[in-house]
Amino acid sequence: MILLAAAADANAVINPGFEDAGGWEVVLRSGALGGGESDASRAKSGARSMKLAKENGLGCVILRTAGPIRAQAGITYTFRGWFHSENAPVSSALFFRVGGKDDNLRYDAIDGSAGWMSQSLLINSPADRWEKRLITYKSAKDQEIYLHIVLYGNPCSVWLDDMEFTARIEAQRTYWFFLD
Helix, strand or coil: CEEEECCECCCCCCCCCCCCCCCEEEEEECCCCEEEEEECCCCCCCCCEEEEEECCCCCEEEEEECCCEEECECCEEEEEEEEECCCCCCCCEEEEEEECCCCCCCCCCECHHHHCHHHCECCCCCCCCCEEEEEEEEECCCEEEEEEEEEECCCEEEEEEEEEEEEECCCEEEECCCCC
16 A cells, blocks of 8 residues: 655745735836736636736836745745736736846746746636646755746736745655555
């Protein structure tokens, strides 16, 4: 008999459903116009979501955690969330990234899935449908990180909801031997 046991840490994101104020901040980079605000007109769960809007072709709009999250060395983390968009041009992109507070969001410890079109293009969908986005992250050292959601597009809007940053604890195998 093989017994598999797995456990995962609790969600490390403060205000993951954007139901309350706080936990996140909006940053405009490289001449971007736009912003972000809590929105009660649409939500995947709960009563609110975060609406990010990009109003010009320059730069990007970034939604990032307001405070750092502690990442332990050697642990694989999953950063996942849901998004909805209806007006994004085909050139729009939505990236989930992990990094420092003000860095350029490039690092070596990201898995290959983050470069796939399915994890970068901003997909439009019907009014009642939400799309899932996720990446994994593994640090070589204990460190404080920030979660970043980066919006490129001209112009476009995206609603975000139900953000998660959790550790994936590898399954442990327990073997039971019965001897006669």
